[in-house]
Amino acid sequence: xxxxxxxxxxxxxxxxGVILSAARDVFLEDPKAPxxxxxxxxxxxxxxxxxRYKSKEDLLRTLCHDGLRTFIAEAERAAEEEDGWVAxxxxxxxxxxxxxxxxxxxxxxxxxxxxxxxxxxxRAGTLAGDLxxxxxxxxxxxxxxxxxxxxxxxxxxxAIRVPDRDRTVELxxxxxxxxxxxxxxxxxDALPGPxxxxxxxxxxxxxxxxxxxxxxxx
Amino acid sequence: xxxxxxxxxxxxxxxxGVILSAARDVFLEDPKAPxxxxxxxxxxxxxxxxxRYKSKEDLLRTLCHDGLRTFIAEAERAAEEEDGWVAxxxxxxxxxxxxxxxxxxxxxxxxxxxxxxxxxxxRAGTLAGDLxxxxxxxxxxxxxxxxxxxxxxxxxxxAIRVPDRDRTVELxxxxxxxxxxxxxxxxxDALPGPxxxxxxxxxxxxxxxxxxxxxxxx
DNA sequence: CCAAGACTGGAACGGATCGTTCCGGTCTGC
DNA sequence: GCAGACCGGAACGATCCGTTCCAGTCTTGG
Numbered sequence: 182x183x184x185x186x187x188x189x190x191x192x193x194x195x196x197x198g199v200i201l202s203a204a205r206d207v208f209l210e211d212p213k214a215p216x217x218x219x220x221x222x223x224x225x226x227x228x229x230x231x232x233r234y235k236s237k238e239d240l241l242r243t244l245c246h247d248g249l250r251t252f253i254a255e256a257e258r259a260a261e262e263e264d265g266w267v268a269x270x271x272x273x274x275x276x277x278x279x280x281x282x283x284x285x286x287x288x289x290x291x292x293x294x295x296x297x298x299x300x301x302x303x304r305a306g307t308l309a310g311d312l313x314x315x316x317x318x319x320x321x322x323x324x325x326x327x328x329x330x331x332x333x334x335x336x337x338x339x340a341i342r343v344p345d346r347d348r349t350v351e352l353x354x355x356x357x358x359x360x361x362x363x364x365x366x367x368x369x370d371a372l373p374g375p376x377x378x379x380x381x382x383x384x385x386x387x388x389x390x391x392x393x394x395x396x397x398x399x
Numbered sequence: 400x401x402x403x404x405x406x407x408x409x410x411x412x413x414x415x416g417v418i419l420s421a422a423r424d425v426f427l428e429d430p431k432a433p434x435x436x437x438x439x440x441x442x443x444x445x446x447x448x449x450x451r452y453k454s455k456e457d458l459l460r461t462l463c464h465d466g467l468r469t470f471i472a473e474a475e476r477a478a479e480e481e482d483g484w485v486a487x488x489x490x491x492x493x494x495x496x497x498x499x500x501x502x503x504x505x506x507x508x509x510x511x512x513x514x515x516x517x518x519x520x521x522r523a524g525t526l527a528g529d530l531x532x533x534x535x536x537x538x539x540x541x542x543x544x545x546x547x548x549x550x551x552x553x554x555x556x557x558a559i560r561v562p563d564r565d566r567t568v569e570l571x572x573x574x575x576x577x578x579x580x581x582x583x584x585x586x587x588d589a590l591p592g593p594x595x596x597x598x599x600x601x602x603x604x605x606x607x608x609x610x611x612x613x614x615x616x617x
Numbered sequence: 618c619c620a621a622g623a624c625t626g627g628a629a630c631g632g633a634t635c636g637t638t639c640c641g642g643t644c645t646g647c
Numbered sequence: 648g649c650a651g652a653c654c655g656g657a658a659c660g661a662t663c664c665g666t667t668c669c670a671g672t673c674t675t676g677g
Binding site: 330337339340356 | 544548551552554555557558559570577
Binding site for chain 3: 215227236237
């Protein structure tokens with residue numbers, strides 16, 4: 182048996198990953214992006230996509246399910262931590278780092294989910310609940326915070342976005358640190374990363390949508 | 400001169416407000432929503448829209464500019480507060496309450512902005528900067544927080560959304576309180592409002608996009 | 618009661634977009 | 648050198664959406 186794949190096989194195998202990664206980037210940027218945009222970003226033809234996924238919905242579903250699995254993996258990894266509070270912090274940091282939450286949030290509702298996905302979603306909820314419970318047990322987490330609050334924290338962090346991916350993660354880490362430490366002067370460390378600059382937050386205003394010059398002079 | 404408008408005049412005047420309010424709701428929900436959706440939500444015909452606004456872009460621009468002005472008004476109102484920290488808190492609360500930030504953020508880039516808007520945007524930035532500076536002067540705001548961080552806080556809060564408008568504001572207030580007070584046990588008050596429930600956060604998953612039954616059996 | 622006109626509802630149009638299919642071409646293994 | 652796996656991208660058909668247009672309704676003034 183030849184484990185040595187060559188030629189087209191190699192290209193095909195590499196495309197698997199490239200396409201998935203490109204799809205992640207594109208749909209993270211715009212959940213309604215056309216499928217052609219994914220192909221272009223991946224540097225492949227549209228056929229390469231349709232060879233792998235039955236439809237756009239199929240691709241979206243796969244992408245979202247992958248994100249869900251990552252979420253679960255992060256939760257399980259964080260749960261290994263002994264200290265309950267540290268585990269929760271590591272969990273949130275991991276999810277933010279992986280940029281998983283914004284993907285699921287943005288893509289939710291654009292496809293019909295499979296039973297496995299629903300099961301995984303339930304499992305994810307359970308794991309998160311456990312982490313919160315442990316943090317409560319430690320007495321470090323303020324008592325009036327519930328699991329859903331944590332979900333909202335993730336949602337809030339996922340909302341901050343700048344064109345550059347790495348910088349986005351940096352800024353989210355900073356925001357998460359703020360949420361964790363609190364804005365009131367405390368005994369926490371200094372906020373990580375360079376502070377955001379006004380210019381890098383105004384990027385949304387840049388693209389001034391050319392209105393195609395529809396003049397109404399007549 | 401008859402200040403007493405009646406009949407159609409009344410309807411027209413009322414429609415002015417209804418349309419603007421409907422547009423706010425609709426575009427807050429989906430920035431790419433068709434203009435017909437606004438008319439439907441307002442309970443008016445499409446003509447009623449085009450009588451008032453030259454184009455969709457015009458409506459969007461007006462909406463966004465209104466939001467910007469509200470932002471400025473909130474900042475000015477908060478600035479009247481004597482205590483710097485209290486002023487900042489009131490400012491953030493006001494902006495979150497008015498649901499202004501998410502509107503500007505979502506709509507940015509969908510129209511070409513007028514010079515007045517840009518000027519207002521600059522002024523808004525200045526006002527926010529002043530508030531942060533004052534809070535720093537009081538020594539209550541942790542020193543490593545900059546103005547842009549505050550912007551990100553607003554962006555983060557704007558991201559949390561549930562179908563019900565009032566509940567959304569409640570949850571945002573809660574999240575804002577969390578950010579302000581911090582998650583570590585402190586001397587702050589209890590989080591306001593009932594805690595979010597898992598069910599009310601899963602609404603996005605509800606709409607399982609009917610795929611129009613395109614069967615590939617052949 | 619009538620006529621003019623302000624204002625509206627919503628159908629119709631034309632253009633753009635996008636998911637999907639299909640065909641011709643390239644490379645690999647035999 | 649040929650069969651088949653795999654790919655790029657044009658072409659198609661459907662849908663959507665912004666805008667225009669016209670017929671209908673209500674009000675006012677006489």
